[in-house]
Amino acid sequence: MTTILTRRELLKASTAAGLALGAPAILSAQAKEPIPIGTLCPLTGAGGSYGPDMQRAVVAVVERINKAGGIHGRPVALFHEDDQTNAEAGVRAARKLIDVNRVVAIVSTWASAVTLAVRPLCVEAKVFVIGVSGADSVTQGDHKGYIARTQPNTNLQGRMYAKFVVSRKEWKRVAYLALQTPYAVSFGDAFTGVLKAAGVTITDSLIYEDKKPSYRSEVTRVLATNPDLIMLEGYTPDSVVMAKDIYKAGYKGAILGPTFAINAKFIEGVGLEVAEGIWNMDRAPLFDSPAYKEFSAAVPRGDQSPYAPQAWDQMSLVALALAAGKGEVSGTVIKDNLRTVSNPPGTVVYSYADGAKLLADGKKINYEGASGSCDFDQIGDILSAPFSVQQIRKGKSELVTIINP
Amino acid sequence: MPPLAQYVFNGLVTGGILALPAVAFSLLWRLLRFPNFAVSTYLTVGAYVALMPNQGLRVPLGLAWLGALVGTGAVALAVDRVAFRPMRERRPFSLAIASIGVAFVLENVVRFIWSNDFRSYDVPVTRALSVVGLRIGRDQLLILGVAVALMALAQALLLGTRLGIAMRATADNPLLAAVKGVPTEKVISVATLGGGALAGGAGVFLGLDASIDPLMGTGLIISVFAAAILGGVGSAPGALLGALIVGIVEEAGTLVVPPTYKTAIGFVIILVVLLVRPTGLAGARA
Numbered sequence: 001m002t003t004i005l006t007r008r009e010l011l012k013a014s015t016a017a018g019l020a021l022g023a024p025a026i027l028s029a030q031a032k033e034p035i036p037i038g039t040l041c042p043l044t045g046a047g048g049s050y051g052p053d054m055q056r057a058v059v060a061v062v063e064r065i066n067k068a069g070g071i072h073g074r075p076v077a078l079f080h081e082d083d084q085t086n087a088e089a090g091v092r093a094a095r096k097l098i099d100v101n102r103v104v105a106i107v108s109t110w111a112s113a114v115t116l117a118v119r120p121l122c123v124e125a126k127v128f129v130i131g132v133s134g135a136d137s138v139t140q141g142d143h144k145g146y147i148a149r150t151q152p153n154t155n156l157q158g159r160m161y162a163k164f165v166v167s168r169k170e171w172k173r174v175a176y177l178a179l180q181t182p183y184a185v186s187f188g189d190a191f192t193g194v195l196k197a198a199g200v201t202i203t204d205s206l207i208y209e210d211k212k213p214s215y216r217s218e219v220t221r222v223l224a225t226n227p228d229l230i231m232l233e234g235y236t237p238d239s240v241v242m243a244k245d246i247y248k249a250g251y252k253g254a255i256l257g258p259t260f261a262i263n264a265k266f267i268e269g270v271g272l273e274v275a276e277g278i279w280n281m282d283r284a285p286l287f288d289s290p291a292y293k294e295f296s297a298a299v300p301r302g303d304q305s306p307y308a309p310q311a312w313d314q315m316s317l318v319a320l321a322l323a324a325g326k327g328e329v330s331g332t333v334i335k336d337n338l339r340t341v342s343n344p345p346g347t348v349v350y351s352y353a354d355g356a357k358l359l360a361d362g363k364k365i366n367y368e369g370a371s372g373s374c375d376f377d378q379i380g381d382i383l384s385a386p387f388s389v390q391q392i393r394k395g396k397s398e399l400v401t402i403i404n405p
Numbered sequence: 406m407p408p409l410a411q412y413v414f415n416g417l418v419t420g421g422i423l424a425l426p427a428v429a430f431s432l433l434w435r436l437l438r439f440p441n442f443a444v445s446t447y448l449t450v451g452a453y454v455a456l457m458p459n460q461g462l463r464v465p466l467g468l469a470w471l472g473a474l475v476g477t478g479a480v481a482l483a484v485d486r487v488a489f490r491p492m493r494e495r496r497p498f499s500l501a502i503a504s505i506g507v508a509f510v511l512e513n514v515v516r517f518i519w520s521n522d523f524r525s526y527d528v529p530v531t532r533a534l535s536v537v538g539l540r541i542g543r544d545q546l547l548i549l550g551v552a553v554a555l556m557a558l559a560q561a562l563l564l565g566t567r568l569g570i571a572m573r574a575t576a577d578n579p580l581l582a583a584v585k586g587v588p589t590e591k592v593i594s595v596a597t598l599g600g601g602a603l604a605g606g607a608g609v610f611l612g613l614d615a616s617i618d619p620l621m622g623t624g625l626i627i628s629v630f631a632a633a634i635l636g637g638v639g640s641a642p643g644a645l646l647g648a649l650i651v652g653i654v655e656e657a658g659t660l661v662v663p664p665t666y667k668t669a670i671g672f673v674i675i676l677v678v679l680l681v682r683p684t685g686l687a688g689a690r691a
Contacts, residue, residue: 206663211624217656220412248533270525
């Protein structure tokens with residue numbers, strides 16, 4: 001990761017930017033009462049390398065909204081809090097946003113644990129929450145529609161991985177090897193389900209324990225089934241040990257894993273020779289979309305963050321959903337109008353400014369964002385997302401293809 | 406299905422790595438009369454002590470390994486001075502709890518110095534050799550060989566030298582040994598130094614075989630404990646045998662139970678031994 005701003009620096013910078021760029025907007029909005037919206041990104045902790053970029057994306061969208069005249073003539077006022085990638089700190093920050101700042105929405109939560117922890121508070125206070133958390137439980141249960149996310153759930157991820165595997169005709173025997181996590185089984189079921197239906201043989205499904213001195217016997221068992229592709233669904237530290245043991249055991253076939261595990265740290269850990277040729281996949285932004293082009297021009301280094309394009313879309317969607325209302329500003333208006341502005345039918349729009357104009361004329365709109373088409377189902381999960389496929393070549397992960405839904 | 410022999414070999418290597426801390430754990434328990442749970446954290450310390458020269462100065466791993474033996478021994482000695490010596494007369498239970506505290510402190514000192522990230526030694530990864538259908542890695546062969554040689558050395562020291570005799574005398578009856586003129590504190594220091602060195606050396610093996618992170622040793626405590634109990638507390642050959650058996654059962658066990666239950670196998674071994682033969686395989690002989 002490149003240099004990361006400290007929390008204080010970032011808050012200072014974004015406040016200054018907000019003041020400088022928000023000032024004319026406030027004038028044009030005739031000094032009406034601002035609409036309070038909170039961000040709850042991980043500026044520190046395990047998500048600390050992702051949060052600052054997400055927050056920058058939200059700030060950039062708000063600058064544009066205010067420049068375009070605000071929402072129903074009212075400017076947006078942002079309140080930033082750091083969840084520290086920690087559920088407890090996240091709850092305290094959310095309480096402050098809800099009780100003190102009276103926000104109507106909280107955008108860009110990251111860790112599933114944080115989103116799950118602030119969920120009951122927000123549902124109770126009728127505050128809308130939209131984040132990038134992936135765990136299936138985030139949108140399950142009764143949340144009355146106040147929760148949504150732009151990150152695919154594990155079922156969708158599993159199906160997209162499988163779609164890539166099927167598209168490569170040379171892989172006919174696939175082994176699924178996964179770290180014991182809350183999503184190992186649900187991801188595996190979706191992944192192997194699609195493959196089996198496509199006539200691919202699943203030679204073995206093995207879930208392994210974390211923190212074991214070696215995975216030789218697990219590898220022995222899997223390799224005995226002669227796979228030509230091993231789907232390795234773990235985190236970086238265990239994937240390193242596993243990949244080394246697979247290499248030592250003489251395996252010459254292909255390996256596929258998630259990009260959040262098969263990253264630069266992974267390559268450093270296993271060395272160039274072991275890493276060579278390993279495939280990895282992650283949710284991709286919609287590179288061709290006009291929204292993505294605007295996003296990447298507006299957010300410095302935003303193209304290097306998998307989550308910043310999603311944060312961009314989250315803020316845009318919240319603003320459009322408010323604009324689709326009759327002028328009332330509340331979390332309920334947002335949740336009631338989210339699908340009206342994001343899902344078909346309607347004229348496709350790529351930014352708040354375009355969407356707000358059409359809404360003012362009483363037209364239907366369908367927002368297509370920087371991260372994808374942003375269409376939501378009833379529980380708040382997105383229906384589809386493009387995925388990018390990379391392969392490690394000479395120590396670098398290189399983009400090979402985009403798998404579209 | 407791959408041949409059972411492959412699992413047995415895998416288990417022998419795991420057992421070889423386990424054997425070193427298991428022997429240290431077992432001998433220190435017999436000598437000081439409390440289970441020192443910090444022993445598994447000495448593995449972590451050893452792995453990081455060797456990492457410093459190996460990654461920073463490109464010192465060959467063999468040399469760095471010797472550094473880890475000395476360095477970890479010194480850390481173990483310092484821990485004994487600061488934490489355990491002032492508590493020498495306390496009940497074993499208090500000392501066992503203190504050792505868990507020591508393990509936490511050491512683990513977090515490692516985190517503080519080297520961060521939470523995992524690391525790897527600067528050595529090339531090589532493909533395993535194929536010998537009569539068995540896949541045998543060069544590193545694994547080396548690890549097993551050195552572990553067995555170290556065990557033999559420890560056993561020879563215990564049985565054949567004055568120091569070893571003094572150690573066994575102190576273990577059997579510290580009061581009587583002291584009366585007879587055995588410098589018990591000195592004996593304890595030497596044993597602590599040796600135990601720390603064994604565990605530290607195993608830490609480097611573990612780092613070489615897998616990867617290095619602040620929790621690497623802590624994760625082994627159940628297996629080390631099981632090996633020591635199975636071998637019989639206080640017996641070096643017993644601990645070696647116990648470690649090899651635990652290693653083999655853990656690895657071959659994956660044929661029967663899902664691999665997610667690997668750690669549970671250690672618990673089952675502890676339970677069965679305590680129920681059936683509480684003195685362990687080698688009884689209480691040292």
